[in-house]
Amino acid sequence: MKVLMLGWEFPPFISGGLGTACYGLTRAMSQCGTEIVFVLPRPIPNEYSSHVKMAGSGTVSVPVPVSSHAPEEDSPIAEQLSGPALFGNTEFSHVSFRTVPSLIQPYQTEESYQETLAKLREGSAGEALKKLGEQFGQALNIESLEQMGGNYGNDLYQEVQRYARIATLISREEEFDVVHAHDWMTYPAGIAVSALSGKPLVVHIHSTEFDRSGEDVNQMVYDIERQGLHYADKVIAVSHLTRNIVLSRYSVPESKVTVVYNAIERQGGFVKSTARSIENDEKIVLFLGRITMQKGPEYFIAAAKKVLEVMDNVKFVMAGSGDMARRMIELAAEMGIGHKVLFTGFLRGNDVDRIFRMADLFVMPSVSEPFGLVPLEALRNDVPVIISKQSGVSEVLNHALKVDFWDVNEMANKIVAVLRHPPLQETLREHGNFEVRKLSWEDAAKDCIEVYESVAAVPV
């Protein structure tokens, strides 16, 4: 079985759960012996990923800039990397990576896309561009990028179409049995590749437009999602919550949609104990994620206000960035709890581990969360969690406290309980950590392979 996988995020270029999920899934599939060609638009290194360097680029085949021909007639436009070379180990031995230079980033809106594009044109991203150029082994500027990809899209829609075009070209050079596309940005590519090759299409839905935008959906994105979901031979949803949205909002036939839950990488070794001194009895309640409408940050602050009515020795930390961050800082100040709510900005790498180690409790008040990987990370770090019932992860976690995202009184009630009663913390931690260890990407990979087998023409 060989799979052409279309994704848009992959470590180290990552800004959210999608990349983590693709990483875990792909690695586990590779270990199951499935051959994978992973096509992804490598984003311009941005503020989120500029700290990481691409490891080992020995097998990079330098793309040939197009000059006189139309891009469609051109041979490799994308670079090819082998898994082992990229990650320096054998876990990805069955994976090869093909990347397309593109501005696509996950969780992107038309506005933020335009912003990035503008930045690029102004040259403020010159540094980043230069870095990318080094990886390609040639000097890069906006113009050469435009040449390479045909054109940098002037809007998000064009960008998605451009990715589809290049993915189609790549697909011509590869042999595969199934096309597997992750989230809407790659659906047009998935449809095109599937139509051209005649191979079945599996689309994976990590998040829907309704999760990202509530009722205020972007019609274009919705249309692309709908098209992909209907064209696909099978749909994989990350939870029953998401599956229900797919069924009710996109009218996809029930028999087509399978649920495959996400998992988490096992952590070697043990977690070091907190570095906090004994005198400091201040408790820390953590919010970690993008500060956007979808994640319900205002409910976190409202609950904080309630908690502070009955206890004093507690601080609320909001780690992450997003379009609502400013508003949240103002809100905390308006409520008179500004000194108790701390904002860290976007955390990465070691800082994430450190904040988990400091936290007494993690709260995920998401309004709509297709799955939600962060609670698993928290539990793996021995931090008890409160999650919203409107999350896919609440379908797999028993040893977590659950609340409706809008029920700030109950959220506060539970926060106080965890902070006040060490036995509660202890029981949640003990059972939660155990429960998380039972979730494995191997199982998720096997479930995906089963889906492939149900649509693929050739037996594995």
Place this chain on the structure above:
Amino acid sequence: MASVCFYFQVHQPNRLRRYSVFDKDHNYFDDYKNAKICRKVAGKCYLPANRLMLKLIERHQGQFKIAYSLTGTVLDQFEAFSPEVISTFHALAQTGCVEFLAETYYHSLSFLYSKEEFTEQVEMHKKRIMDLFGQEPNVFRDTELIYNNDVATWAKEAGFKGVVCEGADHILGYRSPNFLYTPPGENDIRLLLKNYRLSDDIAFRFSNQDWPEWPLTATKFSKWVSNVNGCGHTVNLFMDYETFGEHQWEDTGIFKFMEHLPQEVLRHPDNNFMLPSEVIDTFDPVGEYDVPWMTSWADVERDLSAWLGNAMQSNALHELYQLEKKVKDSGDPDILSDWRKLQTSDHFYYMCTKWFADGDVHKYFNPYDSPYDSYINFMNVLDNLQGRCRIAERETAELKDPSLEHV
């Protein structure tokens, strides 16, 4: 001789309402839900089952006998929400073929935490049974058949002539539960051991279609009872009364099964039915049943882990009983009553994390979504009760304060 000894446990807890840390009032219990459940179970189980038992006792003219243990909390609920259940129990008591056992009024775990409180609750319960049914219980059962040698010693000193307990394999070894036993070195008190296999055939497996013996008929069950002849004196069938109509729904045929059981059992000339105290008076003990650690009739473990298996449960129980002196010193009957209702073992059963993920019998009886929710709720209530005790304490201190005497 095989004497069938039936004992049915009748109990309902006072379920708590959702009580958040921001609540300030003293209404801890969900009377609406408690009434609703009490009436529902009365309609499905207590009333039809009592009528059936009355009919059977009349039909067999004194040959069919049964014992009950009714907790104080369930009696209080019957009185408040469905008094007709009490009158049917009263009618049963009048037949002379029904024995009532003694236990703690609040179905509590007080034996483990406070002998003083425990003794008071047993006395309360005895008095209540005497008042309602005119019987002085002389066989004791502790909550959920919690038992060890100390329970027997206490019961002997309190004047009981027998204790019912679980016939646990790990204690019995090769021996049979179908005999009377004594605690080690005691000759003045007898132990009746539950035959859990035959009891569970009715209580748990009756409607299980995967069970090879399904469907269980009265004829088949009587044959198993008769098989005890020659290798036992008594078959102790102890189970929740809610088995009839609630755990096993009416359409499983459980009532029909029970209706035919007495005549099938009595068909064999060596069989009969006996009350627990009759078993004690009739047979000689065959050996010692030595239980140094706590056993119960719960789960496969037959230990305390259903109520004391995790840190939350032991913390909640510890905090609750630590309050005893303050509660009693307060002299406030409302505080005392609330504190005692909180002692009911069900509150701690809801906090059990054992098998929680698998979802089984624990979940069925649980009004909460998770053990954590139940612990949080309980601790919020307890916190409020502690506050009331503190206020009462301050008030009494002020009353006693000599500097305020002239005021």
